[in-house]
Amino acid sequence: MNIVCLAGGVGGAKLADGLARLLPVDQLTIIGNTGDDFEHWGLKICPDLDTVLYTLAGVASVERGWGLEGESWRTLTQVGALAGPDWFRIGDLDLATHLARTHYLRQDGLSLTAATRKLCAAQGVTARLLPMSDEANPTLIETTDGVLGFQDWFVLQQWQPNVQRVILPDTARATNAVISALQKADAVVIAPSNPFVSVDPILNAYPIRPIIEDLVPVVIAVTPIIGGDAVKGPLAKMLRDWGKTVSAETIAQHYGDLLTGFIYDQGDDPFTMDDVTIVGENTWMRTAQDRTRVAQAVINLIETQHRELA
Amino acid sequence: MNIVCLAGGVGGAKLADGLARLLPVDQLTIIGNTGDDFEHWGLKICPDLDTVLYTLAGVASVERGWGLEGESWRTLTQVGALAGPDWFRIGDLDLATHLARTHYLRQDGLSLTAATRKLCAAQGVTARLLPMSDEANPTLIETTDGVLGFQDWFVLQQWQPNVQRVILPDTARATNAVISALQKADAVVIAPSNPFVSVDPILNAYPIRPIIEDLVPVVIAVTPIIGGDAVKGPLAKMLRDWGKTVSAETIAQHYGDLLTGFIYDQGDDPFTMDDVTIVGENTWMRTAQDRTRVAQAVINLIETQHRELA
Numbered sequence: 001m002n003i004v005c006l007a008g009g010v011g012g013a014k015l016a017d018g019l020a021r022l023l024p025v026d027q028l029t030i031i032g033n034t035g036d037d038f039e040h041w042g043l044k045i046c047p048d049l050d051t052v053l054y055t056l057a058g059v060a061s062v063e064r065g066w067g068l069e070g071e072s073w074r075t076l077t078q079v080g081a082l083a084g085p086d087w088f089r090i091g092d093l094d095l096a097t098h099l100a101r102t103h104y105l106r107q108d109g110l111s112l113t114a115a116t117r118k119l120c121a122a123q124g125v126t127a128r129l130l131p132m133s134d135e136a137n138p139t140l141i142e143t144t145d146g147v148l149g150f151q152d153w154f155v156l157q158q159w160q161p162n163v164q165r166v167i168l169p170d171t172a173r174a175t176n177a178v179i180s181a182l183q184k185a186d187a188v189v190i191a192p193s194n195p196f197v198s199v200d201p202i203l204n205a206y207p208i209r210p211i212i213e214d215l216v217p218v219v220i221a222v223t224p225i226i227g228g229d230a231v232k233g234p235l236a237k238m239l240r241d242w243g244k245t246v247s248a249e250t251i252a253q254h255y256g257d258l259l260t261g262f263i264y265d266q267g268d269d270p271f272t273m274d275d276v277t278i279v280g281e282n283t284w285m286r287t288a289q290d291r292t293r294v295a296q297a298v299i300n301l302i303e304t305q306h307r308e309l310a
Numbered sequence: 311m312n313i314v315c316l317a318g319g320v321g322g323a324k325l326a327d328g329l330a331r332l333l334p335v336d337q338l339t340i341i342g343n344t345g346d347d348f349e350h351w352g353l354k355i356c357p358d359l360d361t362v363l364y365t366l367a368g369v370a371s372v373e374r375g376w377g378l379e380g381e382s383w384r385t386l387t388q389v390g391a392l393a394g395p396d397w398f399r400i401g402d403l404d405l406a407t408h409l410a411r412t413h414y415l416r417q418d419g420l421s422l423t424a425a426t427r428k429l430c431a432a433q434g435v436t437a438r439l440l441p442m443s444d445e446a447n448p449t450l451i452e453t454t455d456g457v458l459g460f461q462d463w464f465v466l467q468q469w470q471p472n473v474q475r476v477i478l479p480d481t482a483r484a485t486n487a488v489i490s491a492l493q494k495a496d497a498v499v500i501a502p503s504n505p506f507v508s509v510d511p512i513l514n515a516y517p518i519r520p521i522i523e524d525l526v527p528v529v530i531a532v533t534p535i536i537g538g539d540a541v542k543g544p545l546a547k548m549l550r551d552w553g554k555t556v557s558a559e560t561i562a563q564h565y566g567d568l569l570t571g572f573i574y575d576q577g578d579d580p581f582t583m584d585d586v587t588i589v590g591e592n593t594w595m596r597t598a599q600d601r602t603r604v605a606q607a608v609i610n611l612i613e614t615q616h617r618e619l620a
Contacts, residue, residue: 118392
């Protein structure tokens, strides 16, 4: 059974980690969002990809929700003292990832895929983590304050300007490694990440969406909305600003025909959708056991759907 | 009196600092060597320029001879742990300089001259420090092991491969700020730096050498050789490898017609040179007082030569 997980930031990373704990390494591919990558201090920064990487490596900061455990801020503080930009909080350990990656890309001429593989290997991550694309495909956020780069909106402006539209590049192309993994996939799992700014950028990297639509028999999404709120980040605010209900059903409807199954949180109201199996589970992920519990529910639903297809 | 100091690394930085302590800020311009600049971890690193900057700011490490006081190595250690290159020892504080500079250059689109001005201002350095050039003009070292990038030879190989030739780019061009400072200069001071790899790259940036030859009435060099050895670095080894005497006279002869005056260390043997005033002084610079003492000797010689010209 080949499973491909589309993972955005924190929620995506947790489910990807749960799947990686349960599945043999050759049966799981994690595709990371690179739409929120940007250049800062001259370095290539891949926030979503690194959140997955750090979570898989078991070094992500649990309390902070981003960056690393045991982090320090000496260089960041000094950049601030030099009147350089210090609004994007890069710790001393995290910084090493960006430095090594930028070196691999610019000076060794590696692709982002190959650089990610090296960073995974160096941290003992055996799970297969692929960036959706090797090229820059920046997500732009059209807000009431104008069009902003993703991190300008998300971190610098703390996602306060109302989002009018998420602008994804027409030219985004998936890597061959991603295409090949999807072509062999028995199931795709859409992790509990923000659909608009974390998952849609992955689906937008051609031909990820058409391959999933045409070739992948089972596609399961896990809700990023629990109890009428986003677990983390701007999703609930975005839905409210757009006049939509903040619910799992809204998310399921957004993915629409792409889905064969959807897992909502069992504390929330059930709903139905034509041709989509809707399952309620405890989807809250705090501990490592939570992650494997949700991942197991996903695997169970995949197996059930494959039995039904057979 | 307008004085321009050509400064390489540690020795150059010390004399530049001595001059900066004695002269009004509008009477001194320090031109830094950027021939040893390189790209590392994707960042623009300017080792000689930073040595001058840190020395002027009073934060340079005195014992280590490079980098900063109170430095730590957390990011470097982590880059090593990620299998990234860690042979060039960048500390956490030093790193902030490279990050801020690279940001100013790549993202703010500043010139190296403007970026250097910002870094100076942020550290309270009022002295005018100019990179010789805004473009990359890498010095290459032709050795018995092949042609090496400067830092590959100097740091990675610890200047052990014998130097056959120092290769300076034909295309190096000085900035307008440098040209303008030299056109107004009443005297040029060649600091006690390695003539071949620190000063010649500056003189090679067109039209620095012809302007000095044609327009500057007084040109004083201070010996980087004391007691038959280089104070620091590969200079003595280079001279020995080339079969030359390791002496102040060899250095004075190297600059030749460019000079009107030369200061050697008073513990060494005196020598004479046509049309060049040779003066012995205590040139050893350990303390801040040493720096101002040597700088005062330089200023005295400049004033004497100007009186003779009048």
